[in-house]
Amino acid sequence: MVRTPLTQEERERGERLGRLLREARGARSMAEVAAEADLSPETLRKIETGRAPTPALFTVAALARVLGLSLDELVVRCALVVA
Incomplete structure (x- = not known):
């Protein structure tokens, strides 16, 4: 299956998140945070750096x-900012 780019x-919303x-x-x-959320530290690192911009x-x-x-709060703060 090919993922749509x-x-x-x-990408910008993922960076804001x-x-x-x-x-x-x-x-x-x-x-510590990853363990409490039952995630791998690598997954958290990818989300925090924007390398996984659309986490589940x-x-x-x-x-x-x-x-x-x-x-x-996350939805509001990660929404597109229109100038």
């Missing part, structure tokens, strides 16, 4: 729970 907007998660993680280690909803929900973020 991501649009520029999807990654920045938000990094900020929310603060001083906690990537390994369950992955994002698990990270939001561990980091004390609401899914509503």
Whole structure:
């Protein structure tokens, strides 16, 4: 199965999500947060760096729970900013 290339907007949204998660993680280690969310540290690293710009909803929900973020907040903060 061939995956459709991501649009520029999807890549930028993934980068915003990654920045938000990094900020929310603060001083906690990537390994600690990943373990609590039942993810590999590599998966979290890819999301935080934008290399996995479209993570599964369950992955994002698990990270939001561990980091004390609401899914509503993530949607609003990761939405396209129109100038």
